[in-house]
Amino acid sequence: MIFLKRTKKFVVGLISGAALFTGVSAMTLHDVKPVSAATTSSSAINLTAKAALAIDADTGQVIYEKNADAVLPIASMTKLISIDVILDQIKSGKLTWDQKVTVDDDSYKISQDTSLSNVPLSKTKKYTVKELYDASLIYSANGAIMALAHQVSGSQKDFVTLMRAKVKSWGINDAKIDNVSGLTNSDISDADRYPGSSAADENELTAKDMGLIAKNLLKKYPEVLKTTSIKRQAFDKGTSDETLMENWNWMLPGLAKAYTELPVDGLKTGTSDKAGECFTGTVKKDGHRIITVVLGSSHKSETDVSRFTDTQKIMSYVFDSFDVKTIKAGTTFKNADSLPVFHGKELTTKVALKSDQKVWLKKGETVKSVVSATVAKNTSLVKKTGLEAPIKANSDIGTLKLTGKDNALTYVDGSKALSVTGTNEKTIEKANIFVIMWRAIANFFKNLF
Template identity: 60%
Template sequence: MKGKKKMLLKKIKKVLLSLVAAATVSATLTGAFGATTVSADTTNAQELQLDAKAAIAVDAKTGQIIYGKNESQLLPVASMTKLVSIYLVLQAIKEGKLSWDQKVSVDDASYQVSQNTSLSNVPLKKGNTYTVRQLYQASLIYSANGAVMTLANAVSGSQKAFVDKMRTLLKSWGINDAEIYTASGLGNNEIGNAKYPGAPTNAENKLSAKEMALVSQKLLTDYPEVLKTTSIARMKFNNGTSETEMENWNWMLKGLAKAYSELPVDGLKTGTSDSAGADFTGTVNKDGHRIITVVLGAPHTSDTDVSRFTQTQKLMSYVYNNFTYTTIKANQSFKGAQQLPVYHGKELKTKAVTKNATAVWLKNGLSTASLQASLKGNKKLYKNGGLEAPLAKNKNIGTISLQVKQQPLTYLNGATSLKLTATNTQKIEKANIFVIMGRAIKNFFTNLF
């Protein structure tokens, strides 16, 4: 009996050890390969299968991320770089440092690049001058590399100085990991003696889909007139002795190969290279609601490949078909975030409502009733646990944060909830000394007993 019992204990011990080992291996595999986790920076990626390395869809006004796939991964962006360059050109014009009709001469590096027929270009001529407007149009419509290099020189005096300006601009927007070496998006080895000093020969510009969306949002917000040019399907460029027919590389524009009547796309910029594949940052305003989409690393087998536009159409359609643009009105209150305490006021509480109207994209089937609210008071106005009276009407008394249990709310600025300024609906006078004393006495006896 003792021998049998001993053998039984050994078997039990062996089984327990096997179970522990299996659990350990399972945990190790899960941790190593993420078998049960979803990328933290991905929203709805599993609901839409896109043939692209990374993608994102955002609301152009609020920056809400409606869809994301590997949106924080740094990838080559090729000629989509020009959106950063064009922002700086428009900024220089706004500041009076450039003018639309100003004539600009072409330096040797820009000229040499413009003669490369394997790249997207309008052929510039030595000794000729071109207006800022001509070069701007060629850069946006035809992705002309020599043209945008010429604009960069006009803004900053040299390619290096302009690239440094691009880097500074991106950092001012909170984009700190971008790799920027050229104004055009070409590789550092493709721009001759204008290459960025000290950088690797094969260095190329890299941004994430999320960062490209932020660049586009900034451009559309600060310079919405850019759409007047990005929406042009065809235009001729006069280089002095001949004309170049420029057909926009954005084939989703009306009248071009991948136009889709349900999606009136009016911008923004394509990008193509061997390492990048086919990229496209697009924007569309449907039913008065504008979104920005970015597709990085779509397949690119030839110059006639339309994959990036097919993926963009799928992404745009997914947003408009599966989400509802839901308005949140001004002066709206939410359960659980309706009031804040007031210190030494005639009233001890004040109602909190939204200061301005805004909107949020909610999955179909959800409504404002699905929003969960929290309220945080403005600490600058606080004293002894309450907003110090007197308080003027419509004072910015705090922040209402909205979340949805069934749908993550994330934004380009890093916010993980919809944050709205809260104001009070009525003027709160300060209580007189007798009321204040009376309250103090009442509180004393209440706490005493």
């Protein structure tokens, strides 16, 4: 790692103090001049980051991207994956928040390294799962997350196997995960590295991968924000080892790189020689939450806060240049507004959007001018050439695929369209026997001649 974390604590104090006198923490959304172009392309914003991303936290719609498919080191942002696995264990009852954890030898050794982010763990004490969880997220404590991993799996290697399976279950196939903390492999023992990895290896993912990981974490465990938004907290309070944990996310309200119009409440920073400065951030503004990722932001000195400046530029760009449009339930789309019916009173049925859907569009654009759709039948309801009547109103009769002009609707999971349920607002009635017979006779003669 480039920087001593002990020195960083001093720098945090300096920058935070400067913020109080210079008004940095009161900067607004418009302190970085918004770009005039409204596009998801990388040319829209001047960033130091090698790769960057902004997505809607609920839908995963990509709003901005720069080299978002490039596989790069992620450093301690790795802990978001580790924490997801830990929360799975708690949800399943295999861990409890107040469960006591004994520190293993390797986790203890790492925790004593003051050149890394750590809280000093003791071999003679036990710590609760909650204490170690908080230290991992607030202070990026490497020994703490390793101790949790050992508690779950008995070894770092076996916990990494869980992490690899986790990201694979989300459709992430380009992940390179070799340890639980995000440290460079050279910082940990050979036994704690995943078999086959080298001392120079680091965990690597794409910006889109990190966006998807954060999206899934927030969807499943939104309570994680209660911890990631904590600015400072004491670890092992009231003991000789008490450590004040200052959150490395300086964009939290009241900290050095906070912006009054961007109430950031998460998620995780990461720093290493190879990775540079990284940050997965999230903010909820005007009722809409977005997730941002920067990988490889400038890392020239202790006071370089480029990852936060880059993040602020992306967040400002999104909220300044885009509007959230709601496509209401009941909306129909040209060329995708009907499906054929087999033996129905009517030969076709209207297809409409079953539920409200939100999309981010450039300011000034409308759903009608940007969004188009195709429709496919629900095959479980099909007989021969169409939907088999009768069918109750508001049934799931098909799938509408919404696409955007100039790839306006792309998603962090790789989808190039928003797939949503199409429904029939009225009952599809079956034709009586006489109508069915008449149609059969008419078709017979039609085909005959």
